[in-house]
Amino acid sequence: MTISTIRVPDVGEGVAEVEIVTWHVKPGDHVREDDLLADVMTDKATVEIPSLFAGTVVELGGAVGETLAVGGVLCRIEHAGTDASPETEPAKVIAEEPVKAVAEPVAAAASPKTAPVVAKSAASEAPAIRQTQVGSARAPRPEGAAPLASPAVRDRARRAGIDLRAVAGSGPAGRITDADLDAVFAAPPPSPAGETRRARKEGTERIPVIGLRRKIADRMALANARIPHITVVEEVDVSALEDLRAAMNERRGDKPKLTLLPFLAAALKRAFVDHPEMNAHYLDDDGVVERHNAIHLGIATMTPNGLVVPVLRHAEALGLFGAAGEIARLAEAARHGKATREELSGSTFTITSLGPLGAIATTPIINHPEVAILGVNRMAIRPMWDGSQFVPRRMMNISASFDHRVIDGWNAASFVQRLRGLLEAPALIFMEDEA
Secondary structure, eight states, rough: OOEEEEEEEOOOOTOOEEEEESSSOTTTTOOOOOOOOEEEEEEEEEEEEEEEOOOOEEEEEOOOOOOEEETTTEEEEEHHHHHHHHOGGGGTEEEOOOOOOOHHHHHHHHHHOOOOOOSHHHHHHHHOOOOOOOTTTSSSTTTTTOBBBBBHHHHHHHTTOOOOOGSSSSSSGGGOHHHHHHHHHHOOOOTTTOOOOOOOOOOOOOOOOOOHHHHHHHHHHHHHHOOOOOEEEEEEEOOOHHHHHHHHHHHHHOOOOOOOHOOOOOOOOHHHHHHHSSSSSEEETTTTTESSSSSOEEOOOTTTTTEOOOETTGGOOOOOOHHHHHHHHHHHHTTTTOOTTTTGGGEEEEEEGGGGGGOOOOOOOOOOTTTTEEEEEEEEEEEEEEEEEEEEEEEEEEEEEETTTTTEEEEEEEEHHHHHHHHHHGGGGGGGTTT
8 A cells, every 4th residue: 555645735815825615524534536625715716726646645735724834744645646746746735755654653643542431421520410399308397387597597598598498407406507508599580480491501602713713813903903994884776776777677578687786897897997096905014006997896795605706807898788697707717716716807997796795884894995985874764865755766875995195084974976977877977979
């Protein structure tokens, strides 16, 4: 038999280490060639590492949440083949030259250690808890008879608010002792008549923050620590926009269904013409603002593993249906962990939305090093005054946060009002020259 080592692959782009987010195997498991061994994460991209050999997993290189260097040991597999070599391995995975296993050490490594025999079960070792009703230690005291107790015991009971007539004495002639009071203090409080006692719960659950969740935590901490936020909230009448969206969806044929996001992308594209300072990065370490001509919109997407931000690249070159199809594709890839590094990086402005769960207003955190972010809140029918009467209108609040180091409050408010005007009169979005 041969023991070969699967090493952490080089995923490129200067990545020097990865974090283990999932193990698909454990020591002793039999795997086939190309079976998945583990998922590792670099930045926000998850990489699946397959097995080169059919054999038995002997050792894992680390636990979930641990960081391994590229080229470090991921796991070791015992297999029958002896022809594996670095020249025949796939580019994705690096394996050591197989080495002959020494009989005794391998046997010791492959065989699990014998666990010490537990003489008693956990339940039998736990101390027995007896709940004794007051007065059950001996025959009840005759009604009206005064309880027998020393002055010290009486004083202790009085200070604790205990009625000695309800305490059974275990001393001579039914005398109440300090031990009897101790038993009263240790007993759970009596339940009111007719109330069902609920079991007490103890202990805590420790959940390690690993993988994507830790990446999100790091980025949020960075943004909150380095960016002084200013948030502007404005309500928008989206009745006309929703009517336009419904009409276009009825006639879309085999084109992708239009959600609100493609319209927001189109409105941002028009607003950036007047406010190019919003489609930018602030490189605070260098003291430089980079304004981008290309519009790469980050679309915050909730996945089973946490929030990721796939990037709608070159939104300035996409129509409504083109943007809708690309947004749907990116969201699907993100939810299944298939989005590439390029699809998860390089955004110049971010849109975030909680969908139907959205609140009246939010205060979104900027995606560093961007200078602004747009938060979309829940739509609702509200009565609005049209000058002569209240009429029902479909309203939606937008929340936009800005990096106050490089975006002044006046510019922030102007940008939000420009965006509001475009969304309330959606025909202006498509008027290239007149808008």
